[in-house]
Amino acid sequence: MARAALTREEVLEAAAALVRQHGPDALTMRKLAAELGTAVTSIYWHVGNRESLLDALVERTVADLDTIRPRGATPAERLVSVARALRRALRERPHLVAMVHERGLTERMFLPAQRALVHEAHAAGLRGARAARAVRAVQFQVVGYVLVERNRERAPAQSPAEEELWSGEDAESDDPLARALAAPIDTERLFVDSVRALVDGLLAGAPGDTGDGGVGRGPYSQ
Structure with missing residues (x-):
């Protein structure tokens, strides 16, 4: 049975999958063509040369982060939900995010999430510099947390391991x-606990503050 006509979106999806799994160095036009069961010339026809393909993947990654939508009954819950969605997006595509950064588009990539955070900060009653601090604080918390997670995951095996280092004496008899x-x-x-604590502090005393930060307390509520 003949293969249906290849689309540009199929090429980009296959290329993105290769980069997610193996990094940008593994992405060659020949390997991509093999993954799609087509000729290399067909890949060139749809996306141009490799640099054009990488540029298209960067644009696609930036667009993907524009799909973050707040969820929750209160501004505080929605701020936490944006943070969780942003963390997931960054963790799911580290190689693609690195490509965005290398092309100087990091700030543009974060803009949709920042806009969502601005909207919820305003809904909570924050304005001006205080709202800006809240937006930056949540963004930096997410990015910093993801960097720590990635660093721990890539670190060599630890000896002694963490479970071997702690005793009642080390923990002050606790x-x-x-x-x-x-x-x-x-x-x-x-992550959720840390973001909730941060949001509670950022919104404390705001006109819409309920006194408890307004964040749902289920361990994974969003």
């Missing part, structure tokens, strides 16, 4: 604390 620090990290829950 055995439950020692056990918790020795346990595997629930990175999702830690």
Whole structure:
């Protein structure tokens, strides 16, 4: 059965998948053509040369982050939801995000998330410099957290491991604390807890503040 006509979007999706899995160095026109079961000339016809393809992938990545939509009943919940969505987006496409950064489009990539954060900061009653600080604080929290996660994931095996380093004595006789620090990290829950605490502090005293930050307290509510 003959293959249906190839589309530009199919080429970009296949190219993005290769970059996500193996990094940009693994993306060659020949390998991409093989993945799609087509001729190299067909790839060139749809996206131009390799540099044009990389540029198109960068533009596509920037556009992908424009799909972040706040969720939740209160501005605080929606601020947390934007942070969670941004973290997921960055973690799902690290190589593509690096390509965006290398082409000097990082600020443009973050603009849609910033706009969503601005809207929710305004809804919470923040204005001016205080709203700007809230937007930057949430953005930096997300980016910094993702960088720490990536660094931990790529680090060599640790010896002694974290679970071997903590004892009741090290934790000032707090055995439950020692056990918790020795346990595997629930990175999702830690992220949500840290963003909620940050948002609570940022919104404290704002006209729309309810006194508890207005953030739902379920461990993974969004």
